[in-house]
Amino acid sequence: xxxxxxxxxxxxxxxxxxLLEAHEGLSKEESxxxxxxxxxxxxxxxxxxxxxxxxxxxARE
Amino acid sequence: xxxxxxxxxxxxxxxPDQDAPAPVxxxxxxxxxxxxxxxxxxxxxxxxxxxxxxxxxxxxxTGSRAICFAKRPLEIFDRLGCGQQMVEKGVVWNVGRAFAxxxxxYEFNLLPEGGHRRPAFINLQQYHVEQMLLDRLRExxxxxxxxxxxxxxxxxxxxxxxxxxxxxxxxxxxxxDLEAEWLIACDGAGSPTRRMLGLDFVGRVFxxxxxxxxxxxxxxxxxxxxxxxxxxxxxxxxxxxxxxPDGVWxxxxxxxxxxxxxxxxxxxxxxxxxxxxxxxxxDFALEWVSVYTFQCRRMERFRHGRVIFAGDSAHQVSxxxxxxxxxxxxxxxxxxxxxxxxxxxxxxxxxxxxxxxERVYGAEENILNSTRSTDFxxxxxxxxxxxxxxxxxxxxxxxxxRPFVNSGRLSVPCTYDGSALNTxxxxxxxxxxxxxxxxxxxxxxxxxxxxxxxGGRFTLLAIGVxxxxxxxxxxxxxxxxxxxEGALLDRYGRGLYLIRxxxxxxxxxxxxxxxxxxxxxxxxxxxxx
Numbered sequence: 001x002x003x004x005x006x007x008x009x010x011x012x013x014x015x016x017x018x019l020l021e022a023h024e025g026l027s028k029e030e031s032x033x034x035x036x037x038x039x040x041x042x043x044x045x046x047x048x049x050x051x052x053x054x055x056x057x058x059a060r061e
Numbered sequence: 062x063x064x065x066x067x068x069x070x071x072x073x074x075x076x077p078d079q080d081a082p083a084p085v086x087x088x089x090x091x092x093x094x095x096x097x098x099x100x101x102x103x104x105x106x107x108x109x110x111x112x113x114x115x116x117x118x119x120x121x122x123t124g125s126r127a128i129c130f131a132k133r134p135l136e137i138f139d140r141l142g143c144g145q146q147m148v149e150k151g152v153v154w155n156v157g158r159a160f161a162x163x164x165x166x167y168e169f170n171l172l173p174e175g176g177h178r179r180p181a182f183i184n185l186q187q188y189h190v191e192q193m194l195l196d197r198l199r200e201x202x203x204x205x206x207x208x209x210x211x212x213x214x215x216x217x218x219x220x221x222x223x224x225x226x227x228x229x230x231x232x233x234x235x236x237x238d239l240e241a242e243w244l245i246a247c248d249g250a251g252s253p254t255r256r257m258l259g260l261d262f263v264g265r266v267f268x269x270x271x272x273x274x275x276x277x278x279x280x281x282x283x284x285x286x287x288x289x290x291x292x293x294x295x296x297x298x299x300x301x302x303x304x305x306p307d308g309v310w311x312x313x314x315x316x317x318x319x320x321x322x323x324x325x326x327x328x329x330x331x332x333x334x335x336x337x338x339x340x341x342x343x344d345f346a347l348e349w350v351s352v353y354t355f356q357c358r359r360m361e362r363f364r365h366g367r368v369i370f371a372g373d374s375a376h377q378v379s380x381x382x383x384x385x386x387x388x389x390x391x392x393x394x395x396x397x398x399x400x401x402x403x404x405x406x407x408x409x410x411x412x413x414x415x416x417x418x419e420r421v422y423g424a425e426e427n428i429l430n431s432t433r434s435t436d437f438x439x440x441x442x443x444x445x446x447x448x449x450x451x452x453x454x455x456x457x458x459x460x461x462x463r464p465f466v467n468s469g470r471l472s473v474p475c476t477y478d479g480s481a482l483n484t485x486x487x488x489x490x491x492x493x494x495x496x497x498x499x500x501x502x503x504x505x506x507x508x509x510x511x512x513x514x515x516g517g518r519f520t521l522l523a524i525g526v527x528x529x530x531x532x533x534x535x536x537x538x539x540x541x542x543x544x545x546e547g548a549l550l551d552r553y554g555r556g557l558y559l560i561r562x563x564x565x566x567x568x569x570x571x572x573x574x575x576x577x578x579x580x581x582x583x584x585x586x587x588x589x590x
Contacts, residue, residue: 005459012464016452017433023444031444061458 003054066188069119070195073213079237086225087113088404090241092216092254095122096187097372097389098247099194103141104397106198106206107517110404113239115230119212121195124349125186125275128305129383132172133474133500134390135179136564140516143197144179147190151183152304157286159468161453163293167466176548177503178510182471184305187386219244219257219368226367243400244368247389252374258365264358265432267379269439270316272352274331277308278345288468290438290453294337299438299468302338309348312338313380315439322352355379357432359424363392364417371396376424378431381438381469388427391474392420398517398562402586407535412587415482423475430470437467474500477565481590484559484568484581491554491569501564504548511549514541516564519582525555528573533582561585 009015022038023031043052071094078085089105091098094116105112130147138144159167171181195210202208217236218229226244229236246254255262282302289300298315305311314334316325324330331350339345359376363369372389396416402408440446455462477483477498486496494502504511514520519538521528525545531538545555559568559581568581583589 005461007461007464016465020445
C-alpha cells in the first residue's frame with residue numbers, strides 16, 4: 001500500500017475546523033500533547049509501517 | 062469630470078405626502094437605496110406593487126466598496142432586466158490563485174463547467190452597480206411602474222403596530238409622517254431601523270485591520286483573484302489583488318491589530334506599501350483608501366412583525382468570500398415574491414416566516430464560511446497558526462493539502478434543505494444539485510439559456526416528460542416543456558419540476574400528477590403548513 005497524497009476528504013473545511021475546535025482553549029503544552037496522541041491514534045489506524053515511513057518523509061520535507 | 066458618486070442622482074423634491082392632512086399609508090416602504098434596497102424596489106415595481114424608497118442621501122455610494130458580484134446575483138439582475146449592462150461593464154473572472162510567500166500553493170476555477178449564461182464572478186464597483194440599478198428603476202418608472210425614490214429622506218422614528226408601521230421622515234424642509242403596511246429595512250450594517258427598534262445584532266469581532274486601496278494603473282496582471290499569505294512585501298500578513306473596470310485595481314493589505322487607522326490611511330503611509338507590492342517601476346494613482354475591521358454577526362430573526370430586515374442590516378460577514386452584498390441581493394430575491402403574494406391575499410402572512418427561516422439559514426452558511434476563511438487568514442491562536450503554516454508548507458508539494466488552503470470560499474447560493482416550502486423529493490435518483498430547495502442551475506437550451514425562461518412567477522418545468530397546464534386559482538403557474546438532453550439532462554435528469562419565482566426548486570416528480578402539483582404549490586406558498 002502506498003501513501004495517498006491526493007485529496008481524500010469529502011469536506012476538507014469541516015475536517016480542518018474540527019481539528020482547530022479540538023484545540024480551542026488549550027495551552028500550547030496541552031495542544032502539543034493532543035497532537036501527539038492524535039498522531040499515535042492515526043498511526044495505529046493506518047497500520048502499515050511502509051505508509052507511516054512515507055508519511056514521516058513527507059512531513060520532514 | 063465629476064465622479065458618479067459626487068452627483069445627486071435623486072435629489073430631494075417636495076412630495077404631496079408632506080402636505081397631506083393625515084399620514085399617507087403605502088403598501089411597502091423600503092429604507093435604504095443601496096444595492097439591496099434598489100433590488101427590492103425594482104422587483105416590487107415589476108410585480109406592480111407600489112413602493113416608496115427612502116434614503117438619507119441622494120447619490121450612489123462613495124468608493125468602490127463591494128466589488129465582487131457572483132453568478133447568482135447576476136442571474137437575479139438578469140431577471141430584473143439589468144444584468145447585461147453589469148456584465149458588459151464588469152471584469153469577468155473565474156480563476157483564483159493563492160500564494161505563500163512567492164510560491165503558488167493553490168488554484169481554483171469557480172466555474173469549471175460550460176452551459177451557463179453568467180460567469181462565476183464579475184468585479185464591478187458598487188457605485189456602478191447602484192447606478193445601473195437606478196437606471197433600471199428610472200426605466201421602469203417611465204414605463205409606469207409604481208416606484209418612488211425619495212432622496213435626503215432620513216427615517217428618524219419608527220412605530221410598530223399589528224397591521225402597519227408608522228415612520229417619521231426628516232427632510233431638508235422639515236419632517237413628516239408616513240405609514241406602511243410593510244417596511245423593508247435595507248439600511249446597512251449600522252441600520253438605524255434596527256437601532257430604533259432596539260433589536261440585537263450579536264456575533265464575533267475579529268481583532269484585525271485591513272487596508273483597502275483602489276489604485277489606477279496600467280498593469281498586465283491577469284484578471285484573476287490573487288491572494289498572498291505572508292508575501293515579502295507584507296511580511297506575516299496577507300494581501301489581495303483584484304482587477305476592476307476603468308483601469309482600477311483593488312489592493313487589500315492586512316495590517317494587524319495595534320495600528321492607528323487615521324495614520325495608516327494617510328497617502329504618505331499608503332503609497333510606500335503599494336510601491337513595495339507593485340515594484341518601483343509601476344506608475345499608479347490612489348483612487349480610494351479605507352481601513353476596515355470586521356465582524357461576523359446576524360440578527361436572531363430577520364422578520365419583526367411588519368418590519369423585515371434584508372442585507373447588511375440583518376447580517377454581516379468578513380469580506381473574504383464576497384458574501385456580503387451578494388447575500389443581500391439574494392435576501393431581496395427571496396422576499397419580494399412572498400410579499401407580493403401576501404399583499405394580494407394569495408398567501409397568509411406566515412409565508413414571510415419562511416423568508417426568515419431560509420435567509421437565516423443562508424446567513425449562517427455565509428458566517429460559517431467567512432469565519433473559517435478568516436481563521437485561516439488571520440489565525441487566532443499559536444496552534445491555529447502552526448496548522449495553517451503546516452497546510453501552506455505541505456501544499457507546495459502535495460495535492461492533498463491544497464484544499465485546506467482557505468483564502469476565502471467564494472459566494473455560492475445556498476440550497477434551502479429542510480425549508481417548510483419544499484415538498485419531499487419524489488425523484489430521489491435525480492441529480493442532487495436539483496433537489497428541492499436548490500437554486501436552478503442554468504443550462505444552454507435551444508434559443509438561449511434556461512434561467513432566462515424562469516423567474517418572477519411559479520413555473521412547471523417539464524423535462525422529457527409530458528405535462529398539461531394547471532389552473533391554480535390566485536397563483537399564476539406557467540408551463541415550460543423541454544427535451545431532456547445535453548446539460549439539461551445532466552443537471553435535471555428527466556422529470557417535472559416546480560420552480561419558485563426566485564428560481565429555487567420547490568418540488569420534483571418523475572411525471573405529471575396534478576394533485577401532487579396543487580399540494581406542492583399550496584405548500585410552497587405557505588397555504589398548507
